[in-house]
Amino acid sequence: MEDTITQAVRKQYEAYSYPPPIEDAEAFLKQWGPLTCDPRFAGIQLWPEGRPRQELRILCAGCGSSQAPLIALNNPDCSVIGVDLSETSLAHSSRLRDRHGLKNLELRQMSLLDVGQLNRSFDLILCTGVLHHLPNPDAGLKALADVLEPSGSMGLMLDGKAARTGVYQVQDILRRLGVGPDAEGLGIARELLKFVPQHHYLFESTGKLPIDLAQDAGIVDMLLHPQDRAYSVPEILEFVAAAGLIFFGWNDNADYCADRFLSGEMLALPPAEQWAIVENLALLNARHDFFVRKPQSAHFQVRFDTDDYLSYVPHVRSGVKLAGDPNALVLSRAASQGGRDADIALGGPDAGADR
Ligand SMILES: C[S@@+](CC[C@H](N)C(=O)[O-])C[C@H]1O[C@@H](n2cnc3c(N)ncnc32)[C@H](O)[C@@H]1O
Incomplete structure (x- = not known):
């Protein structure tokens, strides 16, 4: 039985499908580029050790009007299932499935709280902009953790508090x-x-x-959302730990990187403290995009606080291009929230994996 809050959330997304539906997934990807966490592009962040298999089993939990078809289109080797409460949003996704002949996409109207009933497990779970609309987000993350493979990875997005x-x-x-x-x-x-x-x-x-x-x-x-909460950095870390998962990294470290905003003793603080400070100081993150995994994957985490990074092979993240003169080795990042562009000089100790 659906509780009254979930019922209100479903009705809202049936009347006002979000994100606004798109007509053509190919044209969308051409114009805007891949979605956050698309494994075709974000694979190195999801699995620094290499993806567990080519034919990933992907769950888009709360897939909305287009996320599942966009991921299915970009990843034809993988099977994608999109679940959502909203019949309207699923109908938009279904139209995209037909238009692009996406045989690797399955859609189901159901709550993500019930994904266990599918009797499947997933290599990758994407849940972006959804858990903060649940009456009990902890129960939502736990339900997803229960169907994540031990080697799996999850890409989450939660609204940012500050x-x-x-x-x-x-x-x-x-x-x-x-x-x-x-x-x-x-x-x-x-x-x-x-x-x-x-x-x-x-x-x-x-x-x-x-x-x-x-x-x-x-x-x-x-x-006008009937159920909406936001998370600070410390709340995200607590939320992830409470589900028995580990925080595996931000989608874009640049928005949390204290070196950009602080100096001296403040940089001696542990990373989580630095991120919390940057969130309140720079106010860059109206949304937090991040990855979580099961504890057994902790040793694959990319870290810069030991000498391990000396053996890393640098990898240019999706959306980053050489800016201007190739000899200058200046990378230009795609505009992110707030329309900021940033140029980063390559070379020196900072050139490490996907910073
Ligand atoms: C803000 S939209 C995000 C859609 C998509 N994840 C994206 O990033 O484009 C939130 C979606 O989550 C769905 N949703 C909310 N609560 C849900 C639940 N308990 N189970 C499944 N879907 C849910 C809504 O119907 C809506 O389509």
Whole structure:
């Protein structure tokens, strides 16, 4: 039996499918590049020791309108199953499956809490933007951990607490106005946005409102959600440990890397402390994209606090290109949240694996 919160979440995503549906998965990938955690590109981060098998069994838990077909299209050797509460989102995914002839994609309407009932285990589980909408996110992560292979890897995304301060203030206003995720709420939210002053925390460092607020589904997902919590770095680490998993690394270390923002004694703090400080100082992470694995994979973790890194083979991460003169060895990173681009000089001790 579905509890009332899950029922409200399902209804919201049936009325306002998120992310907004796409017509053509190939065109989307051409324009935007691969999704976070696509094993075709993020394999080295998911499995620094090499992927456990070519034909990965992949679960997209809370797959939304397009994640599962996008992963299936890019990984034809792998089998992908997408599960979601929302019939509407699954119908959009199913249209993409038909359009692109994706025989490696299966879709099921179900709660991720019930994935054990599939009687399968997975090499890779992707669950992005979902667990923070569950009444009990710990139970959700535990359910996923139970179907992860011992050598498996999970790519997760949870909303970030510090950088979303403004979102929760506006959510609070809308709650006081008594509106919900429907047409009336949407109208009132649009009206309210006209009154949000430029100095409000809802505005990004670029001086713009988040791009999601340009579309109905984005406004509902961000401002009118019936069940929405965010995580700080320490809360993420506790959340992962409580499920019996290990934190295996950030998708993009650059957004957590203290060397960019701190100096001196602050850099002597343990990494988790540095990440917590950077989160509150730089406010870069409105979303936290990260990897988790089972404890037996701990020895494969990429680390720079011992001499092990001296034997690593540097690997250029997906989306990074040579900027300008090849002899200058300057890498340009793809624009990430907030539209920041960064150039990184290659060479020296920092040139290590996928930093
Ligand atoms: C913000 S969307 C993210 C979609 C997709 N993961 C992505 O990154 O594009 C959240 C999705 O999670 C689904 N969802 C929420 N709770 C769920 C649950 N308990 N089981 C399965 N899906 C769930 C919603 O229906 C919605 O499609």
